[in-house]
Amino acid sequence: xxxxxxxxxxxxxxxxxxxxxxxxxxxxxxxxxxxxxxxxxxxxxxxxxxxxxxxxxxxxxxxxxxxxxxxxxxxxxxxxxxxxxxxxxxxxxxxxxxxxxxxxxxxxxxxxxxxxxxxxxxxxxxxxxxxxxxxxxxxxxxxxxxxxxxxxxxxxxxxxxxxxxxxxxxxxxxxxxxxxxxxxxxxxxxxxxxxxxxxxxxxxxxxxxxxxxxxxxxxxxxxxxxxxxxxxxxxxxxxxxxxxxxxxxxxxxxxxxxxxxxxxxxxxxxxxxxxxxxxxxxxxxxxxxxxxxxxxxxxxxxxxxxxxxxxxxxxxxxxxxxxxxxxxxxxxxxxxxxxxxxxxxxxxxxxxxxxxxxxxxxxxxxxxxxxxxxxxxxxxxxxxxxxxxxxxxxxxxxxxxxxxxxxxxxxxxxxxxxxxxxxxxxxxxxxxxxxxxxxxxxxxxxxxxxxxxxxxxxxxxxxxxxxxxxxxxxxxxxxxxxxxxxxxxxxxxxxxxxxxxxxxxxxxxxxxxxxxxxxxxxx
Numbered sequence: 001x002x003x004x005x006x007x008x009x010x011x012x013x014x015x016x017x018x019x020x021x022x023x024x025x026x027x028x029x030x031x032x033x034x035x036x037x038x039x040x041x042x043x044x045x046x047x048x049x050x051x052x053x054x055x056x057x058x059x060x061x062x063x064x065x066x067x068x069x070x071x072x073x074x075x076x077x078x079x080x081x082x083x084x085x086x087x088x089x090x091x092x093x094x095x096x097x098x099x100x101x102x103x104x105x106x107x108x109x110x111x112x113x114x115x116x117x118x119x120x121x122x123x124x125x126x127x128x129x130x131x132x133x134x135x136x137x138x139x140x141x142x143x144x145x146x147x148x149x150x151x152x153x154x155x156x157x158x159x160x161x162x163x164x165x166x167x168x169x170x171x172x173x174x175x176x177x178x179x180x181x182x183x184x185x186x187x188x189x190x191x192x193x194x195x196x197x198x199x200x201x202x203x204x205x206x207x208x209x210x211x212x213x214x215x216x217x218x219x220x221x222x223x224x225x226x227x228x229x230x231x232x233x234x235x236x237x238x239x240x241x242x243x244x245x246x247x248x249x250x251x252x253x254x255x256x257x258x259x260x261x262x263x264x265x266x267x268x269x270x271x272x273x274x275x276x277x278x279x280x281x282x283x284x285x286x287x288x289x290x291x292x293x294x295x296x297x298x299x300x301x302x303x304x305x306x307x308x309x310x311x312x313x314x315x316x317x318x319x320x321x322x323x324x325x326x327x328x329x330x331x332x333x334x335x336x337x338x339x340x341x342x343x344x345x346x347x348x349x350x351x352x353x354x355x356x357x358x359x360x361x362x363x364x365x366x367x368x369x370x371x372x373x374x375x376x377x378x379x380x381x382x383x384x385x386x387x388x389x390x391x392x393x394x395x396x397x398x399x400x401x402x403x404x405x406x407x408x409x410x411x412x413x414x415x416x417x418x419x420x421x422x423x424x425x426x427x428x429x430x431x432x433x434x435x436x437x438x439x440x441x442x443x444x445x446x447x448x449x450x451x452x453x454x455x456x457x458x459x460x461x462x463x464x465x466x467x468x469x470x471x472x473x474x475x476x477x478x479x480x481x482x483x484x485x486x487x488x489x490x491x492x493x494x495x496x497x498x499x500x501x502x503x504x505x506x507x508x509x510x511x512x513x514x515x516x517x518x519x520x521x522x523x
Contacts, residue, residue, distance in 0.1 A: 032089075033086045033089065035083065035086040037513060038073050038075065039073050039515075041075060041079060041083060042073025042075040042079065043073060043074060044069065044071065044074070045074070046073070047074040092439075092440040094106050094108060094109070097438060097466075098462050098470050100439065100442040100456045100457065101442060102415070102442055102443035102454075102456050102457040103271065103413065104443065104457065105271075105272075105274045105296035105297065107459035107460065108299075108461040109365075110299060110372070112372060113300075113365040113366075113369050113372075116365070117365045119364075121136055122137065122361065122364045125137050125360055127355070127356035131335060132333075135334055138327050138335075138336060140360075140364055141159055143367060144367040144370070145157045145311070147370050148292060148311055149313060151277060151378070152281055152282050152287075152290065152292070153281030153282065153284050154287070154290070154314060154315060155283070155314055155315055155319050156313070156322060157312065157313045157314065157322075158170055158311060158312045158322045158326065158353070159311045159327070159358045160323060160325065160353050160354045160356075161291065161309075161311060161354070162307065162309060162358070162359060163293070163295070163310045164196075164269075164271050164308065165202060166291075167291025167292070167311065167312045168198060168199065168202040168291055169206060170289075170312045170353050171289035171291060171314075172189070172202055172208075172236070172238075174312075174314065174322055174323070175265045175288065175289060175318065176350070177321040177349075178321050179265075181321070184263065186232070186233055186264070187235070188209050188233045188234050188235060189210055189234070189237070189238060190210075190211050190212075190234060190236075190237045190238070191210055191212060191237075191238045192212075192222075192240075193213065193215050193447075193448070193449050195239060195243065195244065195269060196240050196244060196269050199240065199269055202238070211229065213225055213226050213229065218404060218406075219245035219403070219407055220249055220250065220407075221239065221249055221251065221255060223251045223254060223255060223258075230258060230259065230261075230264065232263065234264045236259070236267050237255065237259050238269065239252070239255065239266065240268070241268055241285075242275045242412060244446070244447040244449075244455070245415055245447060245449065246410040246413040246414060246415050247404060247407060247408075248276070253286055255286075256285055265288040265289070265317070265318070266287050267287075267289050267290070268287040268289070269291070270282070270297075271291075272411070273293070274296055274297045274381065274382065274385055274412055274459070274460075275386060275411040276382055276411070277297055277382050278376075278379030278381065279379055282313075283313075283315065288314065288317055289312055289315070289318055290313050291311065291312045291313075292311050293308065294309040294359075294363075294365070295307075298365070298366035298370060299369040300361075300362045300365045300366060307361075308359070308362070309358060309359040309362035309363065311358075320347040320348045321348050322349060322350075323349055323350060323351060323352055324337065324338055324339070325337055325338040325352070325356075325357055327357070380460075382412075383460075385412045385459055385460040386409070386410075386411055386412060388458040388459065388460060388462055388467060389410050389412050389413050389456070389457065390410055391464075392414045392470075393405060393410050393414035395475075396414070396416065396474060396478070399475050399478045399482070400417075400420070400474075400478050401417045401419035402414070403415065403417050412459070413455055413456060414456045414457075415453060415454070415456075417451055417452050417453060417454070418430075418451060418454075419451070419452070422482055422483065424484075425484065425488065426452060427444050427453070427454055428444065429488045430454065430478060432491040432492050432499055433480070433481075433488050433491040433492070436493055436495070437473040437476075438473075442454050442455055443455040443457075456474075
């Protein structure tokens, strides 16, 4: 029996990459191209480039040099390019369609921002260049910092954290430094169950004990439970607002007042800032520290793409404890301050988060986004994001259980549960069927406070026609799940790969490729 490079046998049909229709010799289905591993395409004995044999120089590795072949297959340039191009066709992207991942803010990135980030002087900047050669770049950082402080109503900002969780750690370390400076040793951080999952992880990483604060039936922080738990051992509260149930914390100011009265500080997870940018200033709500995901709110490539960026804004109480470095405007231009100063800013800095100044490309994109939208445009971003989420919520609440629909309008994301599905059918079945409809599934099983959660965030960049098509697809799948359509158990049928045994894939992953004869011998 013959086997081609992809491992396909004639009797298999196209079971590896979909179903239906006659089998093809190649395993391809028209433009849905079957793509084997690099090891199956290339040969270990080949090279993609002819190189003359040269005399090996004397080794300086002290006996640590490689003793055997590296074990990588050799491919020509066309083979290599085709391999990765074909793989890219099997990927989903925001440039292909709506990306409904809740809590991720997968929105369109304006090409203007990408073009600006690629301008000479930004794209080719090096962190070790002399300061007098990067004045424009430092001005970009300084100006972006100004707008982040203005939009949040805070006192200062640390630009260097690389992403959301990194920003969380920055904020918690500043809080710890502020408490230690007043001789106050506290050991507990309170985290509401409606907060992002990285919040308790960050608190634990910083050495704190984490305690949970329950949510009310309407999906918000239980203020009474929080007030009852506050005490001299509580260092801070980490709260996500809007929270992971897609709801605005109406008691945010009361929460902050209670925390401050107990001598603690307030950290706000700003990952969902896209829902309130231009509408609400967290500083007005008593927040002491909050990270901002530039790669979510201000149009930086997000999700499997470029690096993130998580600047942290601080209240006046924490400004002097913020990390280094920071950009300062002087009479001679802009300076990158890398040592503690006796002035107002960073006088008692807890140190550094990164080696240099942060993500320059992300700063450039974010500032381009802010300046091109303006104050009225940023306000509309939040309004349209909230409008789109509520349109999805109200369009589907009759066919999917929406546990907080009675709590009032949602913010940037709508949440549904698996309640009401036929026995034996789960959120996973709905998600897999959505792949056949041409969509990346929504966020599943998060937040944990909702059983079988389906968290949908359409963002502001989707049109009503696009939303209507997605709503129709999700409604169709949900109706099939409620009716007990057994065909859902096999979805997806049209994806490059069929449904995996995800439990076994997680517990017994195959991480090493072996040549077929080796694998057969092992069996």
